[in-house]
Amino acid sequence: MSVVPPVVRFAPSPTGRLHVGNARAALFNWLFARRHGGAFVLRLDDTDRARSTDAFARGIQDDLRWLGLTWDRLESQAARVEHHAAARDRLIAAGRLYPCYETATELDFRRKRLIASGKPPVYDRAALRLTDADRARLEAEGRRPHWRFRLGAGDVAWDDLVRGAQHVDGASQSDPVLVREDGTYLYTLPSVVDDIDFAITHVIRGEDHVTNTATQIQLFNALGAPPPAFAHLPLLTDAAGGGLSKRAGSLSLGDLREDGIEPLAVAGLLARLGTADPVVPVSSLRPLIDGVDFGRAGRAAARFSEDDLRQLSARTLHQAGYDDVRARLASMGADLGETFWLAVRGNLSKLDDASQWVAVIGGVTVPVVEDAPFLLAAAEALPAEPWDETTWKTWTGALAGASGRKGKALFHPLRLALTACENGPEMARLLPLIGRVRVEARLRGRTA
Ligand code: GLU
Numbered sequence: 060m061s062v063v064p065p066v067v068r069f070a071p072s073p074t075g076r077l078h079v080g081n082a083r084a085a086l087f088n089w090l091f092a093r094r095h096g097g098a099f100v101l102r103l104d105d106t107d108r109a110r111s112t113d114a115f116a117r118g119i120q121d122d123l124r125w126l127g128l129t130w131d132r133l134e135s136q137a138a139r140v141e142h143h144a145a146a147r148d149r150l151i152a153a154g155r156l157y158p159c160y161e162t163a164t165e166l167d168f169r170r171k172r173l174i175a176s177g178k179p180p181v182y183d184r185a186a187l188r189l190t191d192a193d194r195a196r197l198e199a200e201g202r203r204p205h206w207r208f209r210l211g212a213g214d215v216a217w218d219d220l221v222r223g224a225q226h227v228d229g230a231s232q233s234d235p236v237l238v239r240e241d242g243t244y245l246y247t248l249p250s251v252v253d254d255i256d257f258a259i260t261h262v263i264r265g266e267d268h269v270t271n272t273a274t275q276i277q278l279f280n281a282l283g284a285p286p287p288a289f290a291h292l293p294l295l296t297d298a299a300g301g302g303l304s305k306r307a308g309s310l311s312l313g314d315l316r317e318d319g320i321e322p323l324a325v326a327g328l329l330a331r332l333g334t335a336d337p338v339v340p341v342s343s344l345r346p347l348i349d350g351v352d353f354g355r356a357g358r359a360a361a362r363f364s365e366d367d368l369r370q371l372s373a374r375t376l377h378q379a380g381y382d383d384v385r386a387r388l389a390s391m392g393a394d395l396g397e398t399f400w401l402a403v404r405g406n407l408s409k410l411d412d413a414s415q416w417v418a419v420i421g422g423v424t425v426p427v428v429e430d431a432p433f434l435l436a437a438a439e440a441l442p443a444e445p446w447d448e449t450t451w452k453t454w455t456g457a458l459a460g461a462s463g464r465k466g467k468a469l470f471h472p473l474r475l476a477l478t479a480c481e482n483g484p485e486m487a488r489l490l491p492l493i494g495r496v497r498v499e500a501r502l503r504g505r506t507a
Pocket residue numbers: 070071072104246250263264268
């Protein structure tokens with residue numbers, strides 16, 4: 060049996076930056092494509108020319124790259140208007156798209172009347188009964204048509220890869236408007252046309268789009284194309300189960316990035332939230348690719364907590380290998396080599412914190428002197444270089460013997476003098492990095 064590699068798309072509108080909710084949809088698309096050797100299309104849904112900007116389009120691409128998601132193809136809907144128009148004309152010719160002239164007020168009035176008489180507020184297709192003369196008269200009055208898609212009779216069902224069997228009752232739906240009075244499209248038609256043209260096999264998105272799916276399936280059929288498979292992911296909620304949308308601004312990827320959150324922590328958390336799998340730090344996207352499985356993405360809401368993200372971000376750094384961070388350390392001017400990285404990583408909550416230890420090691424440090432005579436004795440007892448990670452033990456062992464000190468009384472004054480910090484990485488690792496010249500100067504109370 061030959062398996063066709065999937066083609067998926069992530070389709071953000073460039074009317075803002077990505078937030079964690081849409082990043083999750085992007086991530087699942089990408090992981091799924093990579094797992095199955097398929098292709099990931101980045102489709103910019105930029106048909107709303109008033110609200111879409113190039114800056115947002117670039118920002119979205121920066122955000123995706125930061126997360127580590129690369130695309131095999133970049134498409135802009137605005138560049139495809141002829142394809143959308145051709146599909147529109149085919150639907151009109153087939154009698155599936157029909158002009159309607161009701162104003163919003165008229166529609167509202169009819170809706171209320173239906174509700175008052177206990178009927179579902181479904182559009183009554185009055186426009187289908189208009190004659191050519193009626194239409195000519197309405198147009199002469201200055202009315203412009205909007206266009207509705209004539210839904211087929213009967214129910215629509217699909218097997219959602221996340222939600223299981225889905226079923227929408229045909230009689231409960233109004234014929235949806237696909238083209239506005241000014242000739243612009245609502246999202247549905249361009250989306251389906253592009254999904255067909257790009258041979259999309261799986262539409263993976265948030266469950267806020269479940270309600271659009273039955274219409275879209277009918278539209279695929281009307282345009283003579285088999286519908287793709289659908290996977291609707293549960294929306295993210297906050298820890299209390301409420302919507303994230305109010306806070307979405309503060310949870311933009313741009314802000315998280317600026318805040319020093321590790322992209323692998325964002326990916327690791329978003330990939331696992333709401334699944335049965337544990338959230339653990341990862342050092343590449345590979346384990347997330349291998350683990351992506353819609354069957355494991357439960358239907359329950361996925362609770363997103365910024366605190367969890369911060370913790371995962373710190374844990375991601377604590378286990379990051381030197382090669383994983385080397386380039387970023389270098390660009391911060393904080394690449395002091397692997398020994399340095401292994402010494403400090405466990406004490407970082409953000410990568411930027413590494414600069415603090417660069418400063419402690421090689422910068423000008425004003426020692427905190429708690430007990431000058433003890434520190435002078437410690438300076439006298441310093442072994443000769445070369446130093447390594449055993450030097451601390453040899454040195455402090457000798458000091459313990461000579462001074463009778465142990466535990467905190469022995470170590471704390473040394474740490475304060477050498478680093479001017481109460482806490483930090485293991486002194487055994489820091490000592491050789493600081494080096495004898497500075498260590499001795501600091502023990503003697505000199506800034507070095
Ligand atoms: N541009 C749409 C959105 O951002 C795409 C939805 C879809 O994936 O079909 O909501």
